[in-house]
Amino acid sequence: MKHAFVPPADLEPLVRHPKATGPGQHIGLHHSTCFGCGDDTPLGLHLKVIAGDDLSVTAQMPVVDWMQGGPGVIHGGVLSAAFDEVTGTAPLLIGAPVVTVHLEVDFAKPIPLGSTLHFEARILGKQGRKIYLAASAHLGDPEQIVASAHALFVTIDVQKHFAEHYDKRVIL
Numbered sequence: 001m002k003h004a005f006v007p008p009a010d011l012e013p014l015v016r017h018p019k020a021t022g023p024g025q026h027i028g029l030h031h032s033t034c035f036g037c038g039d040d041t042p043l044g045l046h047l048k049v050i051a052g053d054d055l056s057v058t059a060q061m062p063v064v065d066w067m068q069g070g071p072g073v074i075h076g077g078v079l080s081a082a083f084d085e086v087t088g089t090a091p092l093l094i095g096a097p098v099v100t101v102h103l104e105v106d107f108a109k110p111i112p113l114g115s116t117l118h119f120e121a122r123i124l125g126k127q128g129r130k131i132y133l134a135a136s137a138h139l140g141d142p143e144q145i146v147a148s149a150h151a152l153f154v155t156i157d158v159q160k161h162f163a164e165h166y167d168k169r170v171i172l
């Protein structure tokens with residue numbers, strides 16, 4: 001699949017955090033009203049991201065009617081949000097809370113309503129506070145990739161980063 005993203009050649013190798021969620025286990029929510037993973041949002045992706053046994057994660061997402069963009073197929077922004085969530089959760093495996101600074105998505109095939117997307121994301125490496133990731137999605141056959149993504153996240157101090165906006169939050 002063609003893409004424009006080129007990670008640096010000198011990425012630092014990484015290891016799992018000793019307290020990282022175990023392989024096959026659900027990685028905890030960012031927060032309960034997160035659009036990507038929260039349980040308490042009426043409209044949200046409700047993604048359950050599962051830790052792999054290395055520096056990877058997986059998730060599944062049923063493609064339901066409200067996600068429609070073109071007739072009968074998923075909206076590209078919804079798919080991008082799912083990639084954002086899945087890639088943004090993976091750095092918790094190395095104990096790093098992050099926010100997205102760059103996300104690119106390659107759309108290879110139309111993704112029909114009624115299908116189930118299977119995501120896989122993996123950490124490629126780190127450079128200072130920057131964490132590089134790659135992800136892909138298929139509809140049940142891992143050999144048939146329907147979309148892929150590359151992302152750059154930056155580690156943050158969660159308390160400081162969200163301090164200004166936390167009091168303006170809307171809990172649905």
Ligand SMILES: CCCCCCCC(=O)SCCNC(=O)CCNC(=O)[C@H](O)C(C)(C)COP(=O)(O)OP(=O)(O)OC[C@H]1O[C@@H](n2cnc3c(N)ncnc32)[C@H](O)[C@@H]1OP(=O)(O)O
Binds near residue numbers: 036100
């Ligand atoms: C708790 C986690 C919830 C996760 C939810 C799911 C993921 C999300 O959707 S997060 C929401 C969307 N993202 C955001 O809101 C982030 C908005 N951006 C910011 O707040 C700031 O840019 C922030 C804090 C990330 C970085 O700012 P700051 O701390 O000043 O660092 P800064 O020096 O600018 O950038 C750090 C490094 O990243 C690089 N960088 C920053 N943005 C980019 C970019 N778009 N492309 C390439 N590199 C970038 C910088 O060049 C710098 O590199 P180096 O260390 O080599 O000099």
